[in-house]
Structures are given as C-alpha cells and as structure tokens.
Amino acid sequence: xxxxxxxxxxxxxGHDAGHGHADHxxxxxxxxxxxxxxxxxxxxxxxxxxSLIATFMLYRNRxxxxxxxxxxxxxxxxxxxxxxxxxxxxxxxxxxxxxGSLGRNNIRATRIWLAATSFLGVVFLSGQYFEFTEFYxxxxxLQTNMFGASFxxxxxxxxxxxAIGVLWLLTLLFVSLRGGLSEKDAINVEIAGxxxxxxxxxxxxxxxxxxxxxYQDAPSGEGEQETEAFVRLWHLLPFV
Amino acid sequence: xxxxxxxxxxxxxxxxxxxxxxxxWSWLTTVDHKRIGILYGVxxxxxxxxxxxxxxxxRVQLAAPENDLISQNRYNEFFTMHGTTMIFLAIMxxxxxxxxxxVPLQIGARDVAFPRLNAFSYWVFVAGGLILSxxxxxxxxxxxxxxxxxxxxxxxxxxxxxxxxxxxxxFWALGLQVLGVSSVAASLNFVxxxxxxxxxxxxxxxxxIFCWSTLITSILIVLAFPAITVALILLSMDRFAGTxxxxxxxxxGTNLILTGGDPLLWQHLFWVFGHPEVxxxxxxxxxxxxxxIPVFSRKPLFGYAVMVYAIAAIAFLGFGVWVHHMFxxxxxxxxxxVFSASTMLIAIPTGVKIFNWVGTxxxxxxxxxxxxLFAVGLVSQFTIGGISGVMHASPPIDTHHxxxxxxxxxxxxxxxxxxxxxxxxxxxxxxxxxxGKLMDxxxxxxxFWVTFVGFNVTFFPMHFLGLEGMPxxxxxxxxxxxxxxxxxxVSSGSFVLGASFLIFLYNVAKSLQHGKPxxxxxxxxxTLEWSIPSPPPVYxxxxxPIVRHRDPLWxxxxxxxxxxxxxxxxxxxxxxxxxxxxxxxxxxEDPTEQAERRLDAGDTHDIHMPNASFYPLVAGLGLFLSMxxxxxxxxxxxxxxxxxxMLTLAGLVTFLVGIxxxxxxxxx
Numbered sequence: 001x002x003x004x005x006x007x008x009x010x011x012x013x014g015h016d017a018g019h020g021h022a023d024h025x026x027x028x029x030x031x032x033x034x035x036x037x038x039x040x041x042x043x044x045x046x047x048x049x050x051s052l053i054a055t056f057m058l059y060r061n062r063x064x065x066x067x068x069x070x071x072x073x074x075x076x077x078x079x080x081x082x083x084x085x086x087x088x089x090x091x092x093x094x095x096x097x098x099x100g101s102l103g104r105n106n107i108r109a110t111r112i113w114l115a116a117t118s119f120l121g122v123v124f125l126s127g128q129y130f131e132f133t134e135f136y137x138x139x140x141x142l143q144t145n146m147f148g149a150s151f152x153x154x155x156x157x158x159x160x161x162x163a164i165g166v167l168w169l170l171t172l173l174f175v176s177l178r179g180g181l182s183e184k185d186a187i188n189v190e191i192a193g194x195x196x197x198x199x200x201x202x203x204x205x206x207x208x209x210x211x212x213x214x215y216q217d218a219p220s221g222e223g224e225q226e227t228e229a230f231v232r233l234w235h236l237l238p239f240v
Numbered sequence: 241x242x243x244x245x246x247x248x249x250x251x252x253x254x255x256x257x258x259x260x261x262x263x264x265w266s267w268l269t270t271v272d273h274k275r276i277g278i279l280y281g282v283x284x285x286x287x288x289x290x291x292x293x294x295x296x297x298x299r300v301q302l303a304a305p306e307n308d309l310i311s312q313n314r315y316n317e318f319f320t321m322h323g324t325t326m327i328f329l330a331i332m333x334x335x336x337x338x339x340x341x342x343v344p345l346q347i348g349a350r351d352v353a354f355p356r357l358n359a360f361s362y363w364v365f366v367a368g369g370l371i372l373s374x375x376x377x378x379x380x381x382x383x384x385x386x387x388x389x390x391x392x393x394x395x396x397x398x399x400x401x402x403x404x405x406x407x408x409x410x411f412w413a414l415g416l417q418v419l420g421v422s423s424v425a426a427s428l429n430f431v432x433x434x435x436x437x438x439x440x441x442x443x444x445x446x447x448x449i450f451c452w453s454t455l456i457t458s459i460l461i462v463l464a465f466p467a468i469t470v471a472l473i474l475l476s477m478d479r480f481a482g483t484x485x486x487x488x489x490x491x492x493g494t495n496l497i498l499t500g501g502d503p504l505l506w507q508h509l510f511w512v513f514g515h516p517e518v519x520x521x522x523x524x525x526x527x528x529x530x531x532x533i534p535v536f537s538r539k540p541l542f543g544y545a546v547m548v549y550a551i552a553a554i555a556f557l558g559f560g561v562w563v564h565h566m567f568x569x570x571x572x573x574x575x576x577x578v579f580s581a582s583t584m585l586i587a588i589p590t591g592v593k594i595f596n597w598v599g600t601x602x603x604x605x606x607x608x609x610x611x612x613l614f615a616v617g618l619v620s621q622f623t624i625g626g627i628s629g630v631m632h633a634s635p636p637i638d639t640h641h642x643x644x645x646x647x648x649x650x651x652x653x654x655x656x657x658x659x660x661x662x663x664x665x666x667x668x669x670x671x672x673x674x675x676g677k678l679m680d681x682x683x684x685x686x687x688f689w690v691t692f693v694g695f696n697v698t699f700f701p702m703h704f705l706g707l708e709g710m711p712x713x714x715x716x717x718x719x720x721x722x723x724x725x726x727x728x729x730v731s732s733g734s735f736v737l738g739a740s741f742l743i744f745l746y747n748v749a750k751s752l753q754h755g756k757p758x759x760x761x762x763x764x765x766x767t768l769e770w771s772i773p774s775p776p777p778v779y780x781x782x783x784x785p786i787v788r789h790r791d792p793l794w795x796x797x798x799x800x801x802x803x804x805x806x807x808x809x810x811x812x813x814x815x816x817x818x819x820x821x822x823x824x825x826x827x828x829e830d831p832t833e834q835a836e837r838r839l840d841a842g843d844t845h846d847i848h849m850p851n852a853s854f855y856p857l858v859a860g861l862g863l864f865l866s867m868x869x870x871x872x873x874x875x876x877x878x879x880x881x882x883x884x885x886m887l888t889l890a891g892l893v894t895f896l897v898g899i900x901x902x903x904x905x906x907x908x
Contacts, residue, residue: 033354047464048470059502149485153474
C-alpha cells in the first residue's frame with residue numbers, strides 16, 4: 001500500500017467523556033459509533049418487546065376463558081395509569097430539552113432537565129409500584145392466572161427498562177455536577193435520550209394493548225365451553 | 241504516491257504500554273481484537289473437543305443394541321450437552337474468533353469499534369460456558385435436549401411424582417441467557433465496526449465477502465437472540481417464580497387444574513430464534529470458503545454482488561421459516577403450506593452460492609492446499625445436507641423423518657460438513673497470519689482425508705437408520721430392530737473422526753514449534769490482512785490503507801490482472817465520511833517523518849490505541865456470580881418482600897462496579 005492515510009482510526013470515535021482527544025478521524029458513515037450502537041441495540045430491543053407483547057397477547061383473554069379471576073376488567077384503573085403514562089410522555093419532552101440545552105452548551109439547563117426527566121421517570125415507577133401492590137392486594141400475583149403472569153412480566157420488564165434509564169440519567173446528572181459534561185459530550189446525553197424515547201414509545205404500545213383495548217367479559221358461570229387450542233393440547237400432555 | 245494527510249493525534253497522554261506486554265495480566269485485560277480472537281479460538285476449540293468426546297461416549301453406548309454403558313438419564317445429559325456445547329460454545333465462538341481476528345484486518349482498521357465491549361463479550365462467553373460446564377460437577381447436567389421443549393424443562397408435580405426439581409435445566413436456561421448477552425454484545429460491536437470503521441475506499445461492495453457474512457450474521461444475532469432471551473426469561477419465571485407460561489395444567493394432589501399456559505409458545509419463541517441460529521452457524525462458514533476458494537483458484541470470486549445478495553436473502557428468509565421445525569405439532573395445513581414454501585425458497589440463494597463457488601473454481605488454476613481441500617469439502621458435503629434439508633421442507637416427508645436419525649444426518653452434514661469444515665479451512669488459511677508460521681501441508685492433507693472419510697462413515701449411514709425408523713435421543717435399541725449393523729459402522733466412523741482431531745492437534749503443535757516462517761503473504765492472497773506482517777503488530781496497519789479495488793492486494797501485485805468484470809465498479813474516487821475526494825486533489829505529502837522514524841524504532845506511541853482494561857472481566861464475573869446465585873439460591877437475603885440469593889446480589893454489585901469502572905476510565 002504505497003498510498004495511505006495517516007489516521008488514528010484505532011478506536012475511532014468510541015471514547016468516553018473527559019479524555020482530551022478532540023480530533024477523531026471521520027467514521028465511514030459519518031455517524032458516531034456510539035449513536036449507531038444505540039440504534040442497533042434498540043433494533044434488538046424491539047424484538048425483545050415484540051416477543052414479550054406477543055406472549056401477552058396470547059394470554060390476554062385466557063383467564064376469562066378459564067374463569068380464573070381476578071380479571072383484568074376488575075383490576076385495571078385506566079384513569080390512574082393514563083396519568084402515569086402522561087408523566088412518562090412528558091419526560092420525553094424534558095429529555096429533548098436536556099439534549100437541546102447541552103447542544104447550546106447551557107450546562108445549568110441541562111442539569112435541570114436531566115433532573116426533571118429522572119424525576120418524572122421515578123414518578124412513573126412509583127405509579128407502577130403502587131399499581132402492582134394494589135393488584136397484589138386484590139389477589140393478582142404471578143402465580144394466580146395467566147393474566148397475572150403475563151401482565152407482571154411485560155410491564156415489569158418495561159419498568160426495569162425505565163429504572164435503568166433513570167439510573168443512566170442520574171449518572172449523567174452526577175457527572176455534570178462534577179463538571180464532566182460539556183458541549184462536546186452532547187452525544188452522551190443524546191444516546192441516553194434515544195434510549196429514553198424508545199422506552200416511552202414502547203409504553204404507548206403496551207398501554208394501548210394492556211389497558212385500552214377492552215377484554216373479553218369475565219364468564220358468569222364456568223368458562224370452559226370453548227375448545228381452544230390449549231384445551232386440545234391438554235389431551236396430548238403426557239404428564240398426569 | 242499520493243497520500244492523504246489526516247490530522248494525526250501526535251501527543252498521547254497515556255501510551256498504550258499495556259497492550260504490548262505479555263503475561264497473564266495482559267491477557268486478562270487485553271482489548272486487542274487479535275488477542276481476543278485467539279482467546280475465543282482456543283476456548284471454543286476446547287469446547288469443540290469436549291463436545292466431540294460427549295458424542296463419542298454416545299456412540300460407544302449405541303455401538304451395540306441394548307448396551308448399558310451409561311444410564312438413560314446420563315445419555316439424556318450427553319445429547320443435551322453435546323448439542324448445546326457444539327452450537328453455543330464451539331461453532332458460534334469459533335466463528336467469533338475469525339470475526340475478531342480477521343474483520344478489522346480486512347477492512348483496514350486498527351481495532352473494533354468498541355474494544356472493551358469486545359473483551360466483555362469474551363468474558364461473558366467464558367462465564368456462560370462455565371455455568372453450563374459446572375453442571376457436570378453438580379451432577380446435574382441439562383437433560384432435556386438442546387431445544388428445551390416444555391414441559392420437559394418445567395418443575396412439575398403429577399400423579400407419578402415430582403419432576404424437574406433438580407438444577408439441570410437451571411444451568412441450561414441461565415447459561416444460555418448469559419451466552420446470549422455475549423453474542424448480542426459481540427454482534428452489535430461487529431455491526432458498528434463493519435459499517436463505520438472501513439478504511440478509505442472500502443465501500444460496502446468492495447468489502448471482502450467474509451466481512452459481509454460477518455455483518456449479516458451479526459445482524460441475525462442482534463435480531464434473533466432477543467426471542468430466546470424472552471423465551472428463557474419466561475422459562476426462568478416458570479421455574480423460579482411459579483408462573484405457568486408453558487404449563488397447560490397442574491396437579492394439586494387430587495385435581496388437575498387448567499392453568500392456560502401453552503407449551504407451543506416455547507416452540508414458537510425458540511424456533512423464531514432457532515432457525516436464524518442455523519444461518520448464524522453457517523453464514524460465517526460460507527464467508528470463510530468464499531475467501532479461500534478464489535485465492536486457491538487464482539480467480540476473483542465469481543458473482544461477488546450476487547453472493548452478497550444471496551447472504552442477505554438467506555438471512556431475511558431465515559426469519560420466516562421457523563414453523564418447519566413444528567410441522568408435526570398440528571398447526572394445520574395452512575401454516576404448514578406457507579412455511580413449507582418459504583423454506584423451499586431458501587434453497588434458491590443457497591444454490592446460487594454453491595454454483596458461484598463452482599463458477600469461481602471453473603477455469604481457475606486450482607491449488608489443492610489444505611484450506612482449499614476443506615473449502616471444497618464444504619461445497620460438496622454441505623450440498624448433501626442442503627438437499628436433505630429441502631426434503632424436510634415438505635411436511636409429509638418431514639412427518640416421516642421427524643425425530644429420526646435422518647434429521648441427525650441432515651444437520652450434521654450442514655453443521656459438520658458445512659460449519660466445521662469451513663472453520664478448519666479457516667484455521668489452516670489464517671494460521672500463518674496469526675502465528676507467523678506455516679502449517680505442515682502433508683499432515684494437513686492427511687488430516688483432511690481422515691476427517692472426510694470419518695465424517696462420511698459416521699453420518700451417511702444415519703440416513704439409512706433414520707429411514708428405517710430409528711428414533712433420535714434414545715439411549716438404546718432392541719437387538720431385533722436390525723439397526724445394529726449401521727450403528728456399529730457409525731460408531732467406528734466417530735472414532736476415525738476423533739482420530740482426525742488428534743492429527744490436527746499434532747499438526748498445530750508441530751507447526752507452532754517448527755513451522756516455516758510464513759512471511760506476509762504465503763498464499764499470494766487478495767485481501768488486506770496479507771499486506772501486513774505475520775503476526776500483525778498491535779496496531780495492525782502502520783498507515784491506514786486506501787483501497788481502490790475489491791481485491792486490493794491482487795490489484796497492487798498484478799495491476800488489474802485479477803479484475804475481469806471488476807473494472808466497472810472500480811473508481812479512483814475515495815469517499816471519506818460521505819465526502820468524495822478525487823485522487824488528483826489528494827495532497828501529496830509525507831506522513832510526519834519523525835513519527836515514521838519512531839515507528840521504525842519500534843515505538844508505537846504515535847498510533848492511537850485503546851488502553852487495556854480489567855473492567856470487562858469484572859462485569860463478566862458479576863454476571864457469572866448472579867447466575868450462580870440463582871442456581872444455588874442459598875444463602876438468601878430477605879429485603880422486604882424480596883428474598884434474593886446473596887450471591888446474586890453480590891454478582892449484581894460486581895457487575896455494576898465493572899460497568900461504572902469501564903464508563904469512567906479513559907478509553908485510550
């Protein structure tokens with residue numbers, strides 16, 4: 001190779017904040033490695049939630065069909081959860097403001113909006129904690145019926161995503177309070193923002209499918225008239 | 241000649257001393273993609289040998305009818321661990337070893353995009369491998385089959401007693417979960433590396449085909465693994481939290497209670513992952529032989545663009561065929577017909593690849609070196625497996641073959657005749673680059689022929705056994721079944737295969753000791769990794785190369801000699817970050833001469849390299865501890881309503897220490 005480019009492409013732009021090389025060589029796509037990584041990770045997370053949501057949809061009406069309460073229609077408090085969904089959506093707005101203010105090198109505003117976003121995230125998580133304990137007191141647990149199992153698993157894993165996001169935002173806030181966040185680190189806040197928005201969008205889907213779309217009515221008497229696939233499968237089960 | 245003078249980082253505060261030193265600590269903290277590649281390769285090869293030994297134990301058991309060398313449960317453990325080990329601990333990480341070692345070299349980069357994430361992937365792979373292997377020491381190896389069908393994986397109590405309360409499946413479910421983290425982390429890294437770290441001039445359609453197969457395989461892993469992650473989470477919930485995701489009914493001692501769980505959900509989630517997984521195992525193999533066949537045919541790859549499209553088409557279709565693993569579950573004629581058609585479609589791009597390899601060899605000056613023998617071995621043996629695969633695409637035939645040795649024959653032709661042949665070819669091909677020594681060709685050829693014969697003697701008769709109705713996963717068979725003869729042949733073949741690996745190991749040991757020096761380019765090859773010394777220096781390329789041709793080294797050595805049909809795509813323009821720079825405009829300037837002199841003196845401080853880090857190892861250890869805590873579940877620490885195993889909490893803290901330490905240390 002007689003022809004060559006002198007470029008320290010070794011670690012590309014894949015650096016953490018606060019270590020002093022501003023002159024990174026361009027990447028092939030012109031996009032920062034970390035941003036591309038977050039997009040690719042979110043693609044993966046889409047499949048993760050798609051699988052969980054598919055599981056939930058499979059079991060959505062099963063407790064009603066089997067007559068094993070408590071039933072979702074007795075438990076779900078749509079006005080309450082609408083408020084906490086609104087809080088989560090609002091946090092996407094404050095997240096945008098946090099990214100925007102760092103882009104303008106307004107560190108003070110960045111701190112405020114990072115704090116506000118994490119606060120709203122914590123409010124959402126508290127709402128979820130309240131909801132979970134309420135349901136538990138009304139007799140719904142992971143073991144009660146298929147609704148309990150799939151509801152707690154889906155919303156619980158979404159809540160875990162929110163909790164990780166809050167931890168991440170608080171870490172950024174902490175770094176900025178130590179003076180470690182400046183305009184050139186805008187990418188760090190931006191990718192946290194990408195993650196945060198994604199988690200919000202997933203919640204919109206979960207909220208619609210879990211809360212808003214009506215459930216089959218709980219059976220008045222016994223609920224085993226229908227010969228669903230799983231009932232037929234029971235005959236195949238070698239285990240009894 | 242023209243040189244682009246990029247602003248070069250001249251003053252490095254922290255010289256990358258640690259990346260060059262030797263000793264155990266340097267290996268534990270390394271972030272060098274080449275060292276990580278070697279670590280992956282050595283570890284995975286160890287698991288390949290273990291998986292092979294497990295298979296041989298099974299073959300001794302089956303060599304004669306009604307044999308009782310091992311108990312039925314032990315036999316279940318052996319076939320489960322054989323499958324799990326070969327897929328997740330041998331073939332995938334061996335492919336990963338080549339991704340790590342070769343891809344940055346082929347695209348002209350100095351490392352991967354996230355060197356520490358790469359180290360993390362390796363250590364998490366080790367953690368997952370350990371979790372699975374430790375099950376043997378706990379005398380509770382997974383025993384439900386590698387596909388883990390519910391309710392075999394569940395804790396159940398029935399009229400006949402309790403079942404599945406041992407830890408066997410816990411090791412399996414949590415071990416696989418950890419391996420999934422490793423695979424996804426590694427694949428994200430390779431997607432970004434390949435998309436974003438190509439040297440100037442390496443456009444996507446000028447990338448070596450191995451990089452394409454790495455890219456597509458990585459995309460498959462990124463999009464397929466979450467399905468098994470969820471499947472395993474649900475399974476773990478069933479086992480640890482008392483849910484009934486996969487259990488349709490439970491027995492409370494007097495009554496059968498319908499729970500509403502559905503064992504077919506597992507099969508769907510598992511095969512939504514499991515079928516792309518098949519391509520995750522074979523596409524890297526296709527990439528390796530697509531590198532080797534052109535070099536030893538002295539011709540550029542025939543139909544490069546179509547090869548790329550074929551890889552992409554196989555991957556895309558691979559997501560829409562999973563139900564062909566479930567033809568006998570009774571989903572009905574419509575799904576079976578649809579998935580039968582989509583499965584048959586995959587034969588088209590796969591056939592295209594076979595014909596393109598033949599087209600590459602056609603009229604070439606073929607040199608049958610060891611790597612070439614193994615590569616041609618793949619073309620022939622994989623085709624046999626591919627054809628029996630098309631047979632299974634038909635539901636009536638599949639119903640006949642399902643759960644018989646015919647299926648075993650099919651996927652061993654694909655995975656051994658395909659993946660393992662290619663991985664061995666890859667080892668022979670890149671060994672000189674990695675070690676600087678040539679492997680012994682005579683031993684290599686003996687190795688190939690012993691493998692080839694052993695492989696066919698082992699697996700071809702399984703077709704007959706399957707058609708005669710011998711079922712899979714049975715620890716024994718009746719003397720009157722008439723299967724004894726072929727089983728004896730198969731078992732003796734497996735010993736020939738075992739012997740072939742001894743020849744290989746002897747060859748490796750001998751070549752490491754006494755191999756002839758390889759030089760930069762022993763095969764007169766076409767791709768960038770052969771333009772640098774063997775073994776490559778830490779920084780790979782002293783100067784980042786500029787690439788103007790799909791086969792850059794052949795272009796440099798022979799002008800356009802190798803390039804029939806290539807001229808059209810060739811361009812003198814180079815694109816950097818979306819900006820096109822014509823060669824005429826490139827400033828003709830020498831790189832800083834001082835830096836050159838320092839480089840000559842062996843001082844690499846001017847090249848910006850990532851620092852070594854032990855945090856990836858810490859994070860991997862954290863995952864290992866948390867999972868071991870869940871499996872052994874005592875002692876526990878009650879915090880409010882939660883009652884968590886202490887080891888798991890310690891593991892999570894360790895993991896966080898690793899992640900935060902990693903985030904706050906300087907990367908380079």
